[in-house]
Amino acid sequence: MAKTDLLQGTLDLLILRILALAPNHGWGISNRIRQMSKDGLNASQGSLYPALHRLEVNGDVRSEMTASENNRRARVYTITAAGRRRLDAETRSWEQFALSMKRVLQRE
Amino acid sequence: MAVRLMTRLLGLLRRSRAAAELDEELQFHVEHEIAANVARGMSPGEARRAALRDLGGLAQTREAVLDVRSVWIDGLWRDARHTVRALIAAPSFSVVVVAVLMLSVAASASVFSIVDAVVLRPLPYPHPDRLVGISEPTQENLRPTGRDLLVSPQEFFDWRDRQDVFAGLAASAWTEITVKAAGEDFPERLPARWVTANYFDVLGRMPLLGRPFTAENEVQGRNHVAVISHRLWQHRFNGDRDVIGKPLPGQLAAFDIVGVMPADFRDPDDTAEAVQVWIPFVPERDARVRGNDFGYYLRAVARLRDGISHDHAQSRMNSIMADLAVDYPRWVKGRVARVESLHASVTRGVRTWMLMLLGAVTCVLLIATVNLANLMLARGWARRQELAVRAALGASRAALARVLMVESLILATTGAALGAAVAWMSVGYLRSSLPMDLPRAADVAIDARVLAVTMGVSVGIGVVLGLIPVRQFVGAATSSILVGHQRSGSADRTAVRLRGWLVIAEVALAAVLLVGAALFATSFVRVTSIDLGLDYHNVLTLRLRPLVRPTDVNPGQAPLLRALERVRAIPGVELAALAGNGLPLRGDLRTEDFSIPGGVADSDMALNQVSPDYFRTLRIPVKDGRVFSDADVDTGQQVVVLNEMAARRFFAGNALGRTIRWRSYGARTVVGIVGDIRYDGPEEPTRPQAFIPIVQTTASAATLIVRTAPGTASVRPLIGRVISDEYPAGAVAPLNIEVQPLEHYFSELVAERRVNMRLLGLFGLLGALVAGVGVYGVLAYLVAQRTREIGIRVALGARRSMIVSSVLALTARYVFAGLVGGMLVAWMLSTLVRGLLFSTQPHDPVVYVVVGFTICGLAGLAALVPARRAAGVDPIVALRCE
Numbered sequence: 001m002a003k004t005d006l007l008q009g010t011l012d013l014l015i016l017r018i019l020a021l022a023p024n025h026g027w028g029i030s031n032r033i034r035q036m037s038k039d040g041l042n043a044s045q046g047s048l049y050p051a052l053h054r055l056e057v058n059g060d061v062r063s064e065m066t067a068s069e070n071n072r073r074a075r076v077y078t079i080t081a082a083g084r085r086r087l088d089a090e091t092r093s094w095e096q097f098a099l100s101m102k103r104v105l106q107r108e
Numbered sequence: 109m110a111v112r113l114m115t116r117l118l119g120l121l122r123r124s125r126a127a128a129e130l131d132e133e134l135q136f137h138v139e140h141e142i143a144a145n146v147a148r149g150m151s152p153g154e155a156r157r158a159a160l161r162d163l164g165g166l167a168q169t170r171e172a173v174l175d176v177r178s179v180w181i182d183g184l185w186r187d188a189r190h191t192v193r194a195l196i197a198a199p200s201f202s203v204v205v206v207a208v209l210m211l212s213v214a215a216s217a218s219v220f221s222i223v224d225a226v227v228l229r230p231l232p233y234p235h236p237d238r239l240v241g242i243s244e245p246t247q248e249n250l251r252p253t254g255r256d257l258l259v260s261p262q263e264f265f266d267w268r269d270r271q272d273v274f275a276g277l278a279a280s281a282w283t284e285i286t287v288k289a290a291g292e293d294f295p296e297r298l299p300a301r302w303v304t305a306n307y308f309d310v311l312g313r314m315p316l317l318g319r320p321f322t323a324e325n326e327v328q329g330r331n332h333v334a335v336i337s338h339r340l341w342q343h344r345f346n347g348d349r350d351v352i353g354k355p356l357p358g359q360l361a362a363f364d365i366v367g368v369m370p371a372d373f374r375d376p377d378d379t380a381e382a383v384q385v386w387i388p389f390v391p392e393r394d395a396r397v398r399g400n401d402f403g404y405y406l407r408a409v410a411r412l413r414d415g416i417s418h419d420h421a422q423s424r425m426n427s428i429m430a431d432l433a434v435d436y437p438r439w440v441k442g443r444v445a446r447v448e449s450l451h452a453s454v455t456r457g458v459r460t461w462m463l464m465l466l467g468a469v470t471c472v473l474l475i476a477t478v479n480l481a482n483l484m485l486a487r488g489w490a491r492r493q494e495l496a497v498r499a500a501l502g503a504s505r506a507a508l509a510r511v512l513m514v515e516s517l518i519l520a521t522t523g524a525a526l527g528a529a530v531a532w533m534s535v536g537y538l539r540s541s542l543p544m545d546l547p548r549a550a551d552v553a554i555d556a557r558v559l560a561v562t563m564g565v566s567v568g569i570g571v572v573l574g575l576i577p578v579r580q581f582v583g584a585a586t587s588s589i590l591v592g593h594q595r596s597g598s599a600d601r602t603a604v605r606l607r608g609w610l611v612i613a614e615v616a617l618a619a620v621l622l623v624g625a626a627l628f629a630t631s632f633v634r635v636t637s638i639d640l641g642l643d644y645h646n647v648l649t650l651r652l653r654p655l656v657r658p659t660d661v662n663p664g665q666a667p668l669l670r671a672l673e674r675v676r677a678i679p680g681v682e683l684a685a686l687a688g689n690g691l692p693l694r695g696d697l698r699t700e701d702f703s704i705p706g707g708v709a710d711s712d713m714a715l716n717q718v719s720p721d722y723f724r725t726l727r728i729p730v731k732d733g734r735v736f737s738d739a740d741v742d743t744g745q746q747v748v749v750l751n752e753m754a755a756r757r758f759f760a761g762n763a764l765g766r767t768i769r770w771r772s773y774g775a776r777t778v779v780g781i782v783g784d785i786r787y788d789g790p791e792e793p794t795r796p797q798a799f800i801p802i803v804q805t806t807a808s809a810a811t812l813i814v815r816t817a818p819g820t821a822s823v824r825p826l827i828g829r830v831i832s833d834e835y836p837a838g839a840v841a842p843l844n845i846e847v848q849p850l851e852h853y854f855s856e857l858v859a860e861r862r863v864n865m866r867l868l869g870l871f872g873l874l875g876a877l878v879a880g881v882g883v884y885g886v887l888a889y890l891v892a893q894r895t896r897e898i899g900i901r902v903a904l905g906a907r908r909s910m911i912v913s914s915v916l917a918l919t920a921r922y923v924f925a926g927l928v929g930g931m932l933v934a935w936m937l938s939t940l941v942r943g944l945l946f947s948t949q950p951h952d953p954v955v956y957v958v959v960g961f962t963i964c965g966l967a968g969l970a971a972l973v974p975a976r977r978a979a980g981v982d983p984i985v986a987l988r989c990e
Contacts, residue, residue: 026133027140046164049134050172057176065129068136075133
């Protein structure tokens with residue numbers, strides 16, 4: 001359980017970070033994650049959509065079906081105020097955590 | 109209901125739209141991904157496969173998202189669908205559970221509807237706790253068991269003049285009026301109340317239309333006004349708003365309608381019959397002065413003044429009574445004014461009874477619950493592998509609990525809904541079997557309140573029952589259940605022990621119910637088989653009471669006697685007689701003052717004016733001397749017949765030939781002694797009675813008593829025809845134009861006991877059956893569990909009889925433990941209902957022995973099938989199946 005939570009939390013953080021730049025649809029977000037994956041982060045696309053919907057249920061993002069090219073509709077996600085607050089808080093705690101880990105690991 | 113359904117449907121629609129949008133969203137993703145892959149140089153097919161692979165499968169992702177979206181409610185919905193399918197797949201389990209619940213819920217809802225309407229509900233008046241009833245019981249009989257709590261008008265007026273603790277003191281009295289408009293064939297009898305002008309004011313309810321009475325209406329001549337009930341307004345006046353000022357066509361005089369009460373108004377004296385008309389109470393002069401006329405017929409109702417407590421009001425009334433006792437010693441002697449809440453006063457005499465019924469039906473509900481717990485345990489055991497698989501596949505504890513909870517809730521609500529439906533269908537019958545004088549019985553109905561309580565209790569039961577297997581199986585180590593499938597684990601042993609306890613509890617509760625049923629059945633049998641001193645079978649009665657306006661010529665006795673002669677001539681009529689002052693078992697009787705020269709001075713006893721065949725018609729035996737004959741004419745010797753008790757009490761048994769001087773009927777010689785009868789019913793003491801020939805009086809009203817040959821129903825209409833011949837239309841009070849069998853009055857007297865016997869009998873039967881099912885279930889289960897062990901024993905040479913007796917011994921353990929516990933509880937509880945029993949001791953050993961044997965017999969029957977199955981175990985098969 002703990003492992004999934006961590007992964008889930010990380011993925012949420014990534015999504016919020018991406019959406020904080022601009023509203024985007026699922027595929028766009030996945031594309032951004034793929035770009036980031038090259039930087040060593042690995043998030044499966046399969047868990048992206050459940051995570052997006054969970055974030056929406058939690059009120060961190062909201063979504064809207066908007067018209068896109070050639071008569072398709074796309075669901076576009078936007079970060080909410082609550083989402084931004086969560087992003088700030090989790091970024092801080094993540095940095096804190098990373099810093100602590102780094103200190104512990106470098107003490108050797 | 110409809111609203112909830114709509115919300116539900118909307119929810120489903122919303123969900124299906126969300127699902128469609130999700131499909132669209134994923135489709136969008138896949139298309140873009142394919143395009144991107146192709147752009148990276150993959151072939152279209154490869155691009156598509158890669159896109160789907162990266163997404164982790166379209167369907168899986170879709171499910172995962174839907175799971176996120178619909179956490180609890182959809183899960184419930186899914187579980188419910190699964191459960192219904194599973195329950196349909198196990199029909200015997202489902203049917204037993206639902207049937208047991210249905211029966212017990214039907215029983216409890218019906219009984220609760222009665223108890224609620226009669227006792228539990230507050231009275232429907234503003235600030236009902238400030239309303240009190242005042243009665244004046246005698247000091248020897250402070251807590252009368254009867255329901256009459258009546259006050260004499262003289263006392264009432266003195267209280268009203270002297271009291272300063274009530275904001276208002278009102279009174280009402282029973283009456284009835286018959287109305288017949290021109291052009292109507294049959295007059296209508298309406299239950300009515302005489303009320304003081306402030307009556308509605310004190311109760312705090314005002315008419316919906318028009319006005320209440322004013323003090324002016326309490327004057328003779330201005331009292332021909334009426335306030336009518338909402339129901340009467342609707343059915344006689346079609347709810348016409350112009351009704352105020354219209355006449356209510358009473359047979360003697362018309363009443364001007366001044367008000368219509370709201371539909372929800374109830375008179376405190378409403379019984380199975382609701383009061384329809386209120387008219388002002390204008391007492392006759394001799395009811396105002398303290399002369400020789402004693403009459404207790406008012407119900408006094410008062411509203412406490414603000415800031416005055418019950419106790420204060422009581423002590424004030426005490427001091428008023430003390431003053432009155434000084435002023436009128438002959439009147440107030442030995443009486444107290446008792447102030448109690450109006451609710452207590454209305455429900456007096458029926459509260460214990462009602463609470464007993466509620467207790468009994470709670471017992472039924474408990475048995476059903478325990479039995480269901482037992483079944484749920486068995487079911488949980490049967491499902492434990494399924495549960496273990498679910499747990500192994502990652503279902504959380506909460507999800508498993510939800511699965512079990514949903515099942516028991518579905519069963520509970522289905523059973524409860526069916527039970528409520530049965531109660532709803534049977535409540536009419538139940539209401540009609542209640543005593544006519546049961547307060548507020550007209551309001552007995554399966555209404556929203558009753559349904560809410562019923563449903564609440566059922567859902568509560570469902571939750572509790574759902575929790576049992578949750579505790580039992582969900583916590584257990586799933587691997588051990590999966591691996592050690594049939595072998596007994598520790599969870600199994602706990603379950604068996606628990607089930608044993610449950611069976612013991614069932615047997616105990618069934619024993620309690622059966623003891624109750626036996627006690628009430630014994631009471632009923634004793635009450636109905638008591639010798640009343642008369643024979644009420646095959647006797648028809650008819651009250652003949654001509655209404656005489658002051659301007660009319662009194663028809664006198666002639667039509668009465670002519671009617672008697674003609675009725676006697678009807679084929680099928682064996683004997684016929686008249687009684688002028690009341691009918692045995694009907695509850696009416698007048699007393700007369702008398703004195704005996706050289707004996708008792710200034711006493712009174714019951715006196716009836718009868719025709720010669722009275723005693724033969726009612727089969728009252730003549731003990732000494734003679735009864736009346738046609739030779740006793742009005743100008744002849746003035747005679748009287750006494751019953752044995754009167755002869756004993758007033759003449760020391762030596763009454764023949766002696767003289768009694770009556771205040772209204774002169775000096776009369778005692779010519780005969782007849783047997784005592786229980787005039788007021790089997791439960792009331794015999795009293796001294798005197799009889800005089802009706803022809804030696806001026807009585808023009810009487811009750812016709814007719815003894816018919818058995819099975820001659822045809823006599824009834826013939827009697828009716830004779831009467832309408834003899835009394836031209838409208839001259840006879842139509843009160844009893846229907847002929848009423850004397851048996852009817854007897855049956856009214858024992859109605860409460862009959863209800864008790866039937867309900868408790870039904871409950872006892874239900875309890876015993878359910879307990880029997882419980883015993884059977886556990887034994888069958890244990891035998892199935894031990895098939896292997898039994899097989900080994902048989903293989904090692906155990907005889908079949910030993911196997912059977914070991915099963916029976918197991919049964920005996922449960923049954924005796926339950927029986928002992930149940931008997932102890934019944935022993936303690938039965939003393940609480942002592943007052944409801946009739947010449948039956950709550951600790952009657954016969955009752956307990958009979959119940960003990962009944963339960964043992966039932967348990968034996970329940971054990972029969974499992975025992976036979978155990979005896980039939982084939983060792984080879986049993987050993988091979990492991």
